[in-house]
Amino acid sequence: MTKYEPDLDRTFFALADPTRRAIIGLLCAGPKTVSDLAEPFDIALPSLLKHVQLLEKAGIVTSEKRGRVRTCSVDTDALRATDRWLQAHITEWETRLERMEAHIQRMKENEQ
Amino acid sequence: MTKYEPDLDRTFFALADPTRRAIIGLLCAGPKTVSDLAEPFDIALPSLLKHVQLLEKAGIVTSEKRGRVRTCSVDTDALRATDRWLQAHITEWETRLERMEAHIQRMKENEQ
DNA sequence: TCAATACTTTCACATATGACTAAGTATGAG
DNA sequence: CTCATACTTAGTCATATGTGAAAGTATTGA
Numbered sequence: 001m002t003k004y005e006p007d008l009d010r011t012f013f014a015l016a017d018p019t020r021r022a023i024i025g026l027l028c029a030g031p032k033t034v035s036d037l038a039e040p041f042d043i044a045l046p047s048l049l050k051h052v053q054l055l056e057k058a059g060i061v062t063s064e065k066r067g068r069v070r071t072c073s074v075d076t077d078a079l080r081a082t083d084r085w086l087q088a089h090i091t092e093w094e095t096r097l098e099r100m101e102a103h104i105q106r107m108k109e110n111e112q
Numbered sequence: 113m114t115k116y117e118p119d120l121d122r123t124f125f126a127l128a129d130p131t132r133r134a135i136i137g138l139l140c141a142g143p144k145t146v147s148d149l150a151e152p153f154d155i156a157l158p159s160l161l162k163h164v165q166l167l168e169k170a171g172i173v174t175s176e177k178r179g180r181v182r183t184c185s186v187d188t189d190a191l192r193a194t195d196r197w198l199q200a201h202i203t204e205w206e207t208r209l210e211r212m213e214a215h216i217q218r219m220k221e222n223e224q
Numbered sequence: 225t226c227a228a229t230a231c232t233t234t235c236a237c238a239t240a241t242g243a244c245t246a247a248g249t250a251t252g253a254g
Numbered sequence: 255c256t257c258a259t260a261c262t263t264a265g266t267c268a269t270a271t272g273t274g275a276a277a278g279t280a281t282t283g284a
Contacts, residue, residue, distance in 0.1 A: 009128055016125035017272085021197075028204040035230065045231075047273055054271095068230045068281040076202050083202065085133075086195045090188050092140040129242085147260065157261075159243055180251040180260045 007058070011082045014058035019043070020051050024060060027074040034063075034070045119170070123194045126170035131155070132163050136172060139186040146175075146182045 014020055023037055038048045052072060055061035059078035063070050126132055135149055150160045164184060167173035171190035175182050 008133065009130060012124050012133075013128035016121055016128050018121060019272090021120065021124075024201060028201050028208070030208060033230085043272090044274055046233080046275085049232075050272075065231085065280095068279095070231065074201075074205055076205050079198050079202050083195060083198045086191055086198070089136060089140050089186075090191050090195065093186055093188050096140070096142065131242090145260085155242090156244060158245085158263080161261075162242075177250095177261085180249095182261065 008082065008085060010058040011060060011078050014055050014060055015082070017051070019048075020055055023048075023051060023055060024074060024079075027061065027072060031071050031073040034072065037072065120194065120197060122170040123172060123190050126167050126172055127194070129163070131160075132167055135160075135163060135167060136186060136191075139173065139184060143183050143185040146184065149184065 015024075019041060022040070026032055026037060026040070034045075034049060034052065037052065038045055041048055052061060052063065056063060060075060061072050062075050063072040127136075131153060134152070138144060138149060138152070146157075146161060146164065149164065150157055153160055164173060164175065168175060171187060173184050174187050175184040
């Protein structure tokens with residue numbers, strides 16, 4: 001089973017909007033209906049739904065329709081993969097700094 | 113000294129473009145001039161510069177002009193803070209799942 | 225059966241974005 | 255001093271985005 005590889009364009013873009021990040025925050029506390037999600041926001045329902053759909057396309061949210069109610073949940077696989085990208089680059093930078101510092105230390109010791 | 117708190121709108125948006133993520137990848141290997149950065153890409157120099165400037169506004173890149181050459185470096189503070197946001201939400205979700213699983217286990221034990 | 229509820233779809237609008245070209249500015253090398 | 259190099263700025267264009275209102279559809283409860 002391969003590690004989930006998201007479309008990083010989509011996941012980072014989905015996270016670039018404060019309303020969508022707030023939606024994710026709400027869903028981390030547990031599944032919620034579309035109406036639940038809409039309550040804290042002062043935007044029209046079709047606008048909120050558009051955000052939810054963009055989060056679904058990014059793989060961050062899943063939703064299921066039962067009767068007239070659509071319930072949404074967070075799906076952390078995409079968030080994890082996004083996090084892996086960030087971690088890899090932070091680590092690469094830090095590793096390079098550590099190597100440079102060790103090299104400088106060795107040069108100082110050779111100088112004495 | 114307070115922990116660096118970036119504008120998450122900007123940092124996630126900066127990361128939502130493949131060209132900008134590639135620029136970050138290049139800079140994680142070490143500082144580079146604008147011309148260095150432009151080489152691997154098939155876009156006009158003003159377009160590449162626009163990307164670099166957006167990364168600077170997001171706090172992910174810093175640059176310094178010396179003579180006619182501008183040298184860019186990565187600055188991982190913004191990447192770290194972005195990562196903290198992701199980690200916090202992944203953790204919140206996982207903590208909630210663990211609690212639910214423990215609760216279900218207890219109910220099963222009480223049933224027997 | 226009907227009214228209420230919970231979405232869903234469509235269209236419109238203002239703004240932002242990512243690309244381009246062209247021209248300009250500053251610096252360095254010969 | 256002149257030419258080459260390395261950016262920088264300005265304007266344009268096509269596309270995308272986030273909001274809204276209006277109307278529609280499906281389901282549920284009385």
